[in-house]
Amino acid sequence: MRNWNRLDNTQFLEYVQTLSVPAFEELTPEQQAGLVEGPGLVQEHVTLYQPTSPEQFTADPDVSWALLQGEEVRTDQGDAMESVINLASLFSRPPSGSIAAMRSEGMPALRRLRIIFPEAIETLEIRIAGRDLFGLDRSTVDALFYTYELLAQLVDRNDPHVVSASGQVDESYLLR
Amino acid sequence: MDLQPSSTTPIDSGTSPHAGKHVLCVEDEHFISELYARALTKAGYIIDVESDGPQALAKAQTNNYDVILLDLMIPNIDGIEILRRLRDPAQTQQLKAKVIIITNLEQRDDVRADIEKQADGYIIKAEITPHELVGFLDNMAL
Numbered sequence: 001m002r003n004w005n006r007l008d009n010t011q012f013l014e015y016v017q018t019l020s021v022p023a024f025e026e027l028t029p030e031q032q033a034g035l036v037e038g039p040g041l042v043q044e045h046v047t048l049y050q051p052t053s054p055e056q057f058t059a060d061p062d063v064s065w066a067l068l069q070g071e072e073v074r075t076d077q078g079d080a081m082e083s084v085i086n087l088a089s090l091f092s093r094p095p096s097g098s099i100a101a102m103r104s105e106g107m108p109a110l111r112r113l114r115i116i117f118p119e120a121i122e123t124l125e126i127r128i129a130g131r132d133l134f135g136l137d138r139s140t141v142d143a144l145f146y147t148y149e150l151l152a153q154l155v156d157r158n159d160p161h162v163v164s165a166s167g168q169v170d171e172s173y174l175l176r
Numbered sequence: 177m178d179l180q181p182s183s184t185t186p187i188d189s190g191t192s193p194h195a196g197k198h199v200l201c202v203e204d205e206h207f208i209s210e211l212y213a214r215a216l217t218k219a220g221y222i223i224d225v226e227s228d229g230p231q232a233l234a235k236a237q238t239n240n241y242d243v244i245l246l247d248l249m250i251p252n253i254d255g256i257e258i259l260r261r262l263r264d265p266a267q268t269q270q271l272k273a274k275v276i277i278i279t280n281l282e283q284r285d286d287v288r289a290d291i292e293k294q295a296d297g298y299i300i301k302a303e304i305t306p307h308e309l310v311g312f313l314d315n316m317a318l
């Protein structure tokens with residue numbers, strides 16, 4: 001098995017960029033059972049709000065970077081930053097029992113993601129946990145955007161709260 | 177954890193010293209508002225949930241609440257703007273409710289300090305359990 005923690009941020013990003021959601025048949029028997037007995041399969045996909053693509057984010061004039069101890073680090077403080085903080089909070093591994101952790105555990109798509117890509121998600125969570133989210137390096141920010149794209153594909157229309165009482169899909173379901 | 181007042185007293189069951197007090201929970205994430213509602217209702221608080229910024233502001237301005245739990249990221253008017261309007265005498269009569277900011281988001285220190293000056297408490301969701309939230313409210317002077 002790969003030693004995930006030995007990957008530097010750029011190598012980790014490169015790895016995340018290769019990931020795609022596999023068909024059910026391509027999963028291991030353990031993963032299949034984990035999905036069926038746990039959060040369930042995705043039966044009906046929904047279209048969710050896409051905050052931006054990594055490429056657009058990098059080109060955003062509101063986003064600025066500085067080299068700090070050899071790493072490019074976010075230095076802007078505007079709305080673009082809020083979008084990153086929100087993304088990061090999805091994968092920030094909150095302490096067990098906390099309101100944030102209960103929210104995370106109550107989100108079937110996140111549970112599916114952890115079953116399908118356990119090492120990658122755990123590595124991402126470890127890299128974010130305890131870090132100053134205002135100072136995330138560029139590769140980790142990009143990895144967040146790519147991981148969000150995977151996560152969005154694992155949301156099922158019938159997951160709790162994806163569809164509002166009025167019957168509309170909550171496009172910001174993952175980013176509230 | 178940054179909690180004021182001083183400590184959170186664990187509660188074992190049922191009834192809060194503030195049972196019957198009214199709480200407006202401004203939260204657009206339904207899973208979390210349900211968590212709050214379950215925990216606080218069990219302790220005896222009376223909960224009203226609102227997920228939309230302007231409607232939350234209008235409800236808060238009725239002055240019918242003892243506590244307002246205010247998320248920062250809500251649609252149409254964000255929590256910081258709601259807090260500003262609630263503290264503006266030209267827009268809101270003297271507010272009876274204690275306003276507790278409860279958020280997912282880290283803030284820059286200066287932004288957080290500014291929010292804390294206007295609020296009666298500041299809670300980060302990753303730092304508190306629903307049980308502790310009840311304890312936090314129980315320890316407030318309402």
